[in-house]
Amino acid sequence: MAPIRSTTRSPAVSIYKHDAALDASVGKDGIDYTRVNLLRNTAVAKLYEDALRYEPGTSISSAGALVTSSGKKTGRSPRDKRIVDEETTTEDIWWGPVNTKLSEHAFLINHERAVDYLNTRERLYVFDGFAGWDPKYRLKIRVVCARAYHSLFMHNMLIRPTEEELKTYGEPDFTILNAGAFPANRYTTGMTSSTSVSINFKLRQMVILGTEYAGEMKKGVFTIMHYLMPKAGVLSLHSSANQGLQGDTSLFFGLSGTGKTTLSADPARALIGDDEHVWTDTGVFNIEGGCYAKTIDLSAEKEPEIFGAIRFGSVLENVVFDEDTRIVDYSDKSLTENTRCAYPIEYIPNALIPCIGKHPKNIVMLTCDAQGVLPPVSKLTSAQAMYHFISGYTSKMAGTEDGVVEPEATFSACFGQPFLVLHPTQYATMLAQKIGEHKADVWLINTGWNGGAYGTGKRIALKYSRAIVDAIHNGELKKAEYVTYPIFGLEIPKAVTGVPAEVLNPATAWQGTPQTFNATVSKLAALFNKNFAKYADQATEDVIAAGPKL
Numbered sequence: 001m002a003p004i005r006s007t008t009r010s011p012a013v014s015i016y017k018h019d020a021a022l023d024a025s026v027g028k029d030g031i032d033y034t035r036v037n038l039l040r041n042t043a044v045a046k047l048y049e050d051a052l053r054y055e056p057g058t059s060i061s062s063a064g065a066l067v068t069s070s071g072k073k074t075g076r077s078p079r080d081k082r083i084v085d086e087e088t089t090t091e092d093i094w095w096g097p098v099n100t101k102l103s104e105h106a107f108l109i110n111h112e113r114a115v116d117y118l119n120t121r122e123r124l125y126v127f128d129g130f131a132g133w134d135p136k137y138r139l140k141i142r143v144v145c146a147r148a149y150h151s152l153f154m155h156n157m158l159i160r161p162t163e164e165e166l167k168t169y170g171e172p173d174f175t176i177l178n179a180g181a182f183p184a185n186r187y188t189t190g191m192t193s194s195t196s197v198s199i200n201f202k203l204r205q206m207v208i209l210g211t212e213y214a215g216e217m218k219k220g221v222f223t224i225m226h227y228l229m230p231k232a233g234v235l236s237l238h239s240s241a242n243q244g245l246q247g248d249t250s251l252f253f254g255l256s257g258t259g260k261t262t263l264s265a266d267p268a269r270a271l272i273g274d275d276e277h278v279w280t281d282t283g284v285f286n287i288e289g290g291c292y293a294k295t296i297d298l299s300a301e302k303e304p305e306i307f308g309a310i311r312f313g314s315v316l317e318n319v320v321f322d323e324d325t326r327i328v329d330y331s332d333k334s335l336t337e338n339t340r341c342a343y344p345i346e347y348i349p350n351a352l353i354p355c356i357g358k359h360p361k362n363i364v365m366l367t368c369d370a371q372g373v374l375p376p377v378s379k380l381t382s383a384q385a386m387y388h389f390i391s392g393y394t395s396k397m398a399g400t401e402d403g404v405v406e407p408e409a410t411f412s413a414c415f416g417q418p419f420l421v422l423h424p425t426q427y428a429t430m431l432a433q434k435i436g437e438h439k440a441d442v443w444l445i446n447t448g449w450n451g452g453a454y455g456t457g458k459r460i461a462l463k464y465s466r467a468i469v470d471a472i473h474n475g476e477l478k479k480a481e482y483v484t485y486p487i488f489g490l491e492i493p494k495a496v497t498g499v500p501a502e503v504l505n506p507a508t509a510w511q512g513t514p515q516t517f518n519a520t521v522s523k524l525a526a527l528f529n530k531n532f533a534k535y536a537d538q539a540t541e542d543v544i545a546a547g548p549k550l
């Protein structure tokens with residue numbers, strides 16, 4: 001039976017209407033879908049109004065973006081992530097460093113806690129959207145939350161349904177209950193703090209408690225896809241993607257803060273997506289409908305596409321602005337270094353819609369080396385590509401995870417270890433097969449330190465990384481002359497247009513003594529070897545041999 005919704009009418013039209021499309025969900029997951037003040041796929045302007053009215057710390061920036069506060073948590077909380085151990089997942093999941101088991105019962109306690117919290121709010125927001133541009137692999141994702149900010153964030157990040165698709169939406173494939181303002185009960189078995197992000201694949205639900213960092217939702221969707229896509233025979237990728245005028249696709253793998261979003265926003269190329277993709281038998285599709293850019297030190301000069309995407313409808317998180325002018329100070333790190341903006345992909349001028357590209361021609365692995373000893377660019381053999389993909393050497397960047405305050409060297413398998421659900425070699429095997437089949441060229445780009453380690457050297461200029469990417473795309477690097485970088489055995493080009501030659505080789509770029517340089521190279525090589533030892537029993541001889549030799 002359709003309930004009647006009543007509300008105080010504004011002089012315009014009533015904004016609260018009963019939505020027959022939700023009737024099918026009534027009684028399914030504990031959420032009261034029949035209530036008054038349930039706002040489903042609400043207009044952006046209405047979400048602005050609600051966020052401004054009800055959520056402290058919300059403002060409008062001079063550019064028209066919604067400035068929001070995510071509260072205490074301003075980055076992901078990987079240590080509080082859980083996956084429910086049940087019969088469908090127990091044999092498949094890579095339990096261990098990333099995926100911690102949660103019992104079905106403990107999940108239900110968290111779930112009930114979220115449901116009770118959400119049902120007792122004055123207003124409840126539901127956003128029904130899609131993950132995956134390819135209809136064959138598309139998932140229907142429902143987000144139920146108590147904050148207009150969170151609903152707008154996922155409106156931007158998921159693929160937005162048409163009015164028709166919304167009417168016939170039916171039951172979601174996966175539901176995210178975001179009760180982030182409410183803590184988890186620390187006495188619930190398996191909880192180690194009052195923050196909890198848990199996924200139940202059997203019930204197809206994700207529950208968030210004790211963190212309002214919106215990135216948990218988009219990376220939660222990615223985690224779900226990282227499980228379901230390989231099971232469907234296609235490869236999920238923690239990468240951005242763009243396409244040249246000839247239709248040539250490039251992928252940019254990289255952990256948070258290494259440059260996926262920045263380097264994929266390229267005026268000469270069409271943007272497919274900035275963070276999460278899937279490589280199928282027909283090409284590459286984006287999982288998302290939006291981008292989530294880091295805004296620390298953002299400037300219109302250096303990153304015009306991203307700067308221009310910050311306008312009405314965009315969600316700016318944890319930034320500081322001038323009280324009088326409402327102009328955002330992107331250099332201000334006082335709330336966090338992980339300041340962010342979420343915007344619909346079409347806010348980037350040359351976005352490719354639908355966000356689907358051809359098989360990749362170039363694959364870039366972005367590493368942010370805080371030691372300053374990996375070359376700004378090297379060309380990888382297929383064995384080296386596998387070695388570096390499995391190793392995933394890079395840095396965790398300040399603010400991206402709870403507790404990270406400066407670049408922290410890490411081996412993040414597949415350049416996205418926090419989001420892996422299966423063992424890294426499963427993704428790596430699929431990648432090797434696809435690279436072989438489509439003959440893609442693979443490059444390692446260090447967007448991190450040059451001339452010295454973090455503290456003494458400096459981060460390589462963005463203009464140099466862009467020049468390197470251009471040289472890959474215009475074919476210059478494929479024809480370049482190379483020298484072999486000792487110990488790592490990497491092939492470094494002798495010259496790249498727009499990049500000083502001494503910068504290209506870490507040995508000539510180094511500002512310290514040759515002794516400190518050699519010691520740093522050896523130290524890093526040893527770390528690589530130590531890390532790879534855990535995969536050695538599953539890797540082929542040529543891949544093992546592609547690592548550094550001390």
Ligand SMILES: Nc1ncnc2c1ncn2[C@@H]1O[C@H](COP(=O)(O)OP(=O)(O)O)[C@@H](O)[C@H]1O
Nearest residue numbers: 256257258259260261262294447460461462465
């Ligand atoms: N050489 C460089 N290459 C890429 N990004 C750089 C470079 N130097 C500084 N940056 C900055 O580092 C950040 C990269 O973040 P982002 O592109 O959002 O990473 P990701 O999308 O991989 O999380 C941006 O703030 C960018 O301005």
Ligand SMILES: C=C(OP(=O)(O)O)C(=O)O
Nearest residue numbers: 076215255256257275400
């Ligand atoms: C949202 C995130 O993604 P990325 O930094 O890779 O864009 C994150 O790591 O929290």
Ligand SMILES: [Ca+2]
Nearest residue numbers: 295296297298
């Ligand atoms: Ca920046």
Ligand SMILES: [Mn+2]
Nearest residue numbers: 260261275292
């Ligand atoms: Mn990004």
